Amino acid sequence: MSAAVSGSLFNNSAKWPESCLPDKRTVANDPVCMSKCVQVTYKGNTLTVPxxxxxxxxAIDHVDFTDQAVLWLEPAGTTVGDAKGLNN
Known part of the structure; x- marks a missing residue:
């Protein structure tokens, strides 16, 4: 589970090296990704993802979560949409 944030927060010269994860997925070697997480609370469940x-x-105030993160928050499934009323 993870999150994506606005491209305007990234350094344009960042590289995408292989990670140490078992599937070797690439991870942005960028300050916005280094030890940074997003936390969301939905229907009493709180999830923190890198x-x-x-x-x-x-937009700079928009966060995209992986499908796995969305299903953790809403196990019955949900349609894609925007969450409203979020605080920074």
């Missing part, structure tokens, strides 16, 4: 990806065209 930022490890860029949402190139997202």
């Amino acid at each position: 930022i490890n990806n860029m949402c190139r065209y997202c």
Whole structure:
């Protein structure tokens, strides 16, 4: 589970090296991803996930969660949409 944040927060010269994760997925070698997490509370469930990806065209106050993160928050499934009333 992880999150993506606005591309405007990234350094354009950042590289995408392989990670030490079992699947060797690439992770942005960028300050916005280094030891940074996003926390969301939804229907009494709180989830904290690392930022490890860029949402190139997202607004600076927008966060994209992986499908696994969304299903953890809403096990019955949900449609894609925007969460409203979030605090920084």
